[in-house]
Amino acid sequence: MHELGICDALLKMVQGIMKDEQLERVDKITVEVGSLSGVVPSFLSDCWVAVADGTELQETEFVIEELAGTAKCLDCGVEFTADLNDLSCPSCRGKKLMPLTGRDLTLKEILAP
């Protein structure tokens, strides 16, 4: 499960920022997850709870914002919001798609008291 690796990296990133900014605690972390990133938000929350357990971040609220990804059809050139349940072009039903946005997972915000 790569969500675990992602959470581990996020935890280290936040801890690094806390050290740099000399923060003793963080109230809330917001992570933006693109719908084409392959990351399952519910798994991500579960993994966060697991990796943050026993650290200074275990009480921190973990918020995931989902960002709808967009893709482009290579057959007809139309750009559309990608629906993971129906990955085909809404215009020509083509299957040759190129993801444009929504493949990233970013640490959007850290809220300190």
Ligand SMILES: [Zn+2]
């Ligand atoms: Zn098309």
